[in-house]
Amino acid sequence: MSNPATDVSAHEVTPPGDFEIKDYLRLDLMPHFMCPGCGHGIALRALLWAIHELGIEKDNLAIVSGIGCSGRVGAYIDASTFHFTHGRPLAMATGLKLARPDLTVIVISGDGDCLAIGGNHLIHACRRNLDITCLMLNNEVYGMTGGQVSPTTSESMLTTTTTTGNIEPAFDACKLAEAAGAGLVGREVTLQVPTLKNLIRDGITHQGFSFLEVISDCTEIYGRKNDLGESPEMILKQKSDLRPESFGNTADRPFRPNKLETGVLARSDRPEYGVAYRAHAARAKTRGGGK
Amino acid sequence: MIVGVGGQGVIMISKVLALLCQSQGYQVKQSEVHGMAKRGGGVFCHVRFGEEVWSPTIPMGEADMLIALEWAEGLRWLPFLRPETGIFIADTQRIVPPFACRNRAVGAQTAYAKETPAEILEKVSDGYALDAGGFASELGDARAANTILLGALSASLDFADEDWLKIIAKFVPKGSEKVNERAFGKGRDWIEEVRNNPDEMLPDAPPPAMPAMPAGDVEINLEIVDAWCKSCNICVRLCPERCLELNELQIVRLNDPDACTGCRLCEWLCPDFAITVNRVRLNNNRKGKREAA
Amino acid sequence: MSGNFEHLHGNHACALAAVAAGCRFFAGYPITPSSEIAERMSKELPKVDGTFIQMEDEMGSLAAVIGASLGGVKAMTATSGPGFSLKQENLGYASLAEVPCVIVNVSRGGPSTGMPTRPAQSDIMQSRWGSHGDHPVIVITPDSVAEIYNETIRAFDLSEKFRVPVVLMFDQVIGHLQETVEVSDARKLKTIERKWAKGDKDGFEPYAATKDAVPPMARPGDGKRAHTTGLTHAESGFPTQDTEIVARNMNRLLSKLEINKKEIEKYECVETGDAEYLIVTIGISARAARRAVKTLRRKGVKAGLFRPITLWPFPEEAFRQAAAGAKAVLVPEMNAGQLVLEIERLGSDDCHVAGLNKIDGEPIVPAEIVAKLEELAR
Amino acid sequence: MELTEVRFAGSGGQGLILCARILFRALSLEGKTAARSQGYEPTSRGGFCFSDVVAGDDELDYPLATALDFLLAMDQVGVAPSRSLLKKGALVVADQRLTPQPPTGNVELYRTPLTDQAIALGNIRVANIIGLGLMCGLGGICGKESLAKAIEGETPRNFLDLNLEALEAGFAAVGELEAA
């Protein structure tokens, strides 16, 4: 992976200006259903802020989500929202984006939705590099179903299906996405809202598939079960787990091992699938291809 | 009197001076106060020499020379300088203390000394303001700044250059004697030059950018949607100014409006969008929401 | 012969008809014996600025089709048994969320991987009840290449009109059969287009009840900014568990095909007017039955054929009429007995219903039907 | 035209389906109603493969073969599954080398070195077309011109001449065989 220290978002953080989150919410559905302190709400703000800054019209915005807590987030956005089946939002979004290149298509998925049941769709979406932005809200657990182990649950953590501690290794979703060929891969924690917003901006503006892992917190289920404290502690903990490699070389060693790299972790300028497909199809058409 | 900020080498300069004076047969008393000096506080050294010296400290208004290694510290100790005859030599280096950046209000400016060198030199009978650090860097060793000040100081005392350099050599790192010799000369030459050509002073630094909304013009107002707050405590606990609390109904409230700086962290971090930070311009009663710079 | 006739393989006819019907999106995953549909679509769609994509699996294929359809584009996928099983979840989504789409199932022997290159008609019940929960679905079963062509067009029309997934199901034999087909001129073809929601966003309800029980659809970009979910929802499109609202909306959803069944139902009657012995069957078995009817008639047996083209909803009324004078009904099918269950359900007490089942991967041949019916007639 | 049923049987890869398609098209050109079906085993090479053409003047009720009038047996594997479908007196053309045990009894059997002839023409892969020409010539299923036109529509341009040559060769062999 590229050095995150030299590859942080190039955007200047701009003042919120006239960004008013309520302009982007379905106010009649508020307050939302998420538990107190759930990081998904913070991620949602960052997303809407990014959309505002990019000047994307709500009418031209399509949000696709899957099943789970993350799947419910999209419904609060005042846009065309699609709450799809478990694991399949990326596939659905693939169809939507190919059919409607004019729409900005954003997928909100969770760690289980995206990596377990939807893992196949993820790697192929990465490979295809269609211009979709996928926000994977990673809270390390199946929250909606009551707290079962997920593909990103850290080792030794307690869940309702690992009552003596998880022994399965977790995915590094970003490395997975990068290896699968995603055009842009990034990770951020919810604590850093403007940075997260910038990362999402990067993701949306990148011509190709953007995979963004948002480290979110599940306080009510995961945090409580593992005694990780309340939301403030969990959010701060995520941040302190951020130790880009260069942070390791600080004041005196040994420092804690690096856990998370953030920022834009990989970027490639592979052709965007939709553009490539349409160009290819146009050539085939002028040649009068086929019998 | 030699003043500066902890770690700058105030004690070193005063020791050089004290030792030199003693070697010239004077009685010398050199008084310093430390303990907190390491913690970023101001440091000051009284050096008194003469045939007979009583008090180790210089009475206020009786210092013949005030050598400041830092600009604001120089201003702080001005009352110790003899108003009619005192010589003031100050490095224009600014070490801004965190305290000067304490005011978090929108539009706040630093509490660092506002006076420009030109204004101060106007007030003292014989004053010099120089960028010793800059000169030292030109010479190739930023650490030689203090020696430049010693050179500047030497111009007002009647000791031979060789004696100065002999003592200085005892205090500087091995191998840097030559640089420091040049630095000493530089300080001395500069003073001579300025004395011959009083108009040649340092240009004043350009004034800092002024905020569009000067402090006091803006009031921060937190718009809280009670029904949306889920009492998660994130805002309360992560507010840098600790100015939020949950009220008896466990709904977030701004409990210390004066402390709130409108930094928006609570707005950003509220997972439930219950908080909106508004900046209200006071001088025209309309709600200046988001009236950013 | 004029240029309007083409010598088409069943699967290719399906692909050409889809394009003629306005299909501009196809997502699929290779599976025998349906792959030729995907292959043909990959060639045809670029010509009309449509999009073909081969997805990573069958779930993804139907997901992408639903995505495209929600984006406002007519879309189709094609598969066979194992893939059809995989699509059931999203088929249920399309039913509940009322997303028009066409799913072709070129059926083959099962269960499981079964006999990929051999025909079977064993997905009759799955095509109706494959997805969990009560859900509306239209299933069309053509028995010739020409009918594949025409019914594919009709499948799109029905799907778009009633906002319902339509399964176009034909067996491997028909799919791989080459016959001569009269091909429509797409420019002159009258197809049915989806009813789009118009007017202001204020007050717009994406699932509001209408006379035909089919609400107009919101198109992304048209300012409606609607919500679409697989959760049971209210007229607003947002999830609800309010029993009254749930019942009202579910009833509307399930009534949609019932209300419009005249328009949906299609069937064929061959010599049923005076038939004492009625054969009810579909696909290649129906082709065998045609010949069997001829043979039997020559032999003096008053046989007739009732062939549901719209398998689901089953044309009950038409069947009852056709079977009114029958002493016995024979249901030949290439499975262990599925369609016969529906016929038994619909049949009268004084009418004997018998099955003719074949599960060896070979089609039912006319002689088998003749023999069986003669046996019944004795 | 009475209902006519033709089968091309052999092993996968021998061009049996192409033969059937050419015949299907040729019959259509002659105004016949035809249906062509096919069957194969999952293995593409060496497995049993066939393609049937059923044709008549009227609409075809049943499009599959039930009683074969013609059988072109290009390989031994094509024989057994087809034997029971053969009509009495059906015309069977069998490749001499690859079909050592052709159906016998109650059929009009022609064993002919189709493969060898194809090799002589320069490409073993046109044995099927030679067989098609031969069988059509022997049985009068359809005219040579129609077949030639059908070949034009069904084969790639660079194989066209060779295929036409093979067709000619097939028809040419008719005389030799009848004479034999």
Add this chain to the structure above:
Amino acid sequence: MNKPDSARPGEKLTNQPRPMTGNEAIARGAWEAGVKVTAAYPGTPSTEILENMATYDPEDVVAHWSTNEKVSVDTAIGASLSGVRAMASMKHVGLNVAADSVMSVTYIGVHAGLVIVVCDDPGLHSSQNEQDTRVFARLANIPVLEPADAQEALDFTRLAFDLSETFDTPVIVRATTRLSHTRSPVFVGTRKEAEAKGWVDDSKKTVMIPGHARMRHPLVVERVEKLEDYFSNSPLNRWDKGDSGFGIVTHGTCYPYVKEVVPKASILKLAASYPLPEKLIREFAATVERVIVVEELEPVLEVEIRALGIEAEGKAFFPRIGELPPELVREGLAKAGLIDAPPAAHDWEVEPIMRPPVLCAGCPHTTSYMALRAIDALVPGDIGCYTLAAVEPLKSIDATVCMGASIGNAIGMAKANSTERPIVATIGDSTFLHSGIPPLIDAVYNNADITVMILDNKITAMTGGQNHPGTGKTLRGEETHAVEYEELCRSIGVKWVKTVDSYDTGELFQALREATEFRGVSVLISNRPCVLDPVKIKGPTLVVKAATCTACQACMNLGCPAITWIDELFEDKHKVEINPVSCIGCTLCAQICPTDCIQPLAQPAPS
């Protein structure tokens, strides 16, 4: 620190004066007096005395850090009774800790000379109070010598050992910050080896049971009278016969101030402020019209002189608070009408900025207090650098009483049961060992629901980086056993003990939460070494990427002196920058930055 090169035995001494601070001179004086055992607990401004002692040959003198002042005095008593000259040094408040021993040893007296050096801190440069040791001496009936400059510091200290032995009394040498930290020329002498006398072997003198004490008390009273006599005739007092009609009685560090202001006046400088030389004072008073007492802090001399029936004036003109620099002496004398009023001070029309001391850049205490503030804990603090966390921006210490008080305070707060806030006592490693262990035992014993946070920065940082029993090094730098805090806490019955890295904010917040949720005594040890001592830590610095800074100034709440404003604004608030010279790369600011705009300076790739 200037190592007195003459300290090497056998070297010829020159007759040249050398500049020495008061503390250096005191150490020199003790060494010249042949002191054998010296002990101290560090405390500004006394710390350098022992540090200087440690520069002398270990053959000559034992010099070590004690766990606290009482232990140091007890050590000195033990040595004295064993027949060698001994010294304990401390700051004024340290004397309170040692008071119990001092009040007894005044009865016991000495065998070989016993000197207690106490450095007062008028002006509160670095202390929690301004107590005047002369008052304490009066209570303990111990003579107090008051040197005025470094030369006297040397001379008086050397003499103190002789007086101690002559009068069988411990002797206090009192310095003040101004003396301890002022360099002035000193003529030095040579060491006089004292003969080891062996154990005193007189239990009536050394075992202070009531029966023995009753016998010793009259001897103490008698001793004071003898001392009074001695001081009345001592040449150590200085009587400057002047031309003025008034006479000034003064002492120690006030003398040079007085001389500065009225060099020609009649001045009586007392060598000892207790006991007073009554005879001498009467003589002096008789020669002048008005007796003015000039003394820093308490009116000790003034009251005593008045008690003699002499009309002395003093505090009516001079403050009881802070130092008495020449300006104030002049002002006081003018107020008394004895000299002309000084001219009004020149008004420079300059407003000086505030520059209060702050925790160092990278100080590991920073996050500890940030976390405590975040959980809104009620925090009794203790004595150490971390006391700076009592003010903004950390502002998280609710009470600071004195060394070792925090844990006891916490017990009381818990027992008062009047707050919902978690109670967390914070105490440095050195302070914990000084006087934090008994209260911790008490907390366990009395089942107090408190959390104790031991801020283990592995050094006595406040006083400039001294070793202590937790560092594994002695004063002279020799390896020794280091206290294991976790083991210690468990052994006294603490059930919840955990060690965390205070640079790891997440871990720290989490551990602190767990600790405060634990019912009963919990001990959380934060173990990050001080950034200044024993080694100055300097890692790669961090930089603020101004483009992504939102001026929230959350980092400013660390109070890190490396972080200041820049002119660039975000929503009319200043963005920040990090001074690369002072940043040590601790990453705390980066850890709390909500925009991730603080990043390590890009490192050149390792070749």
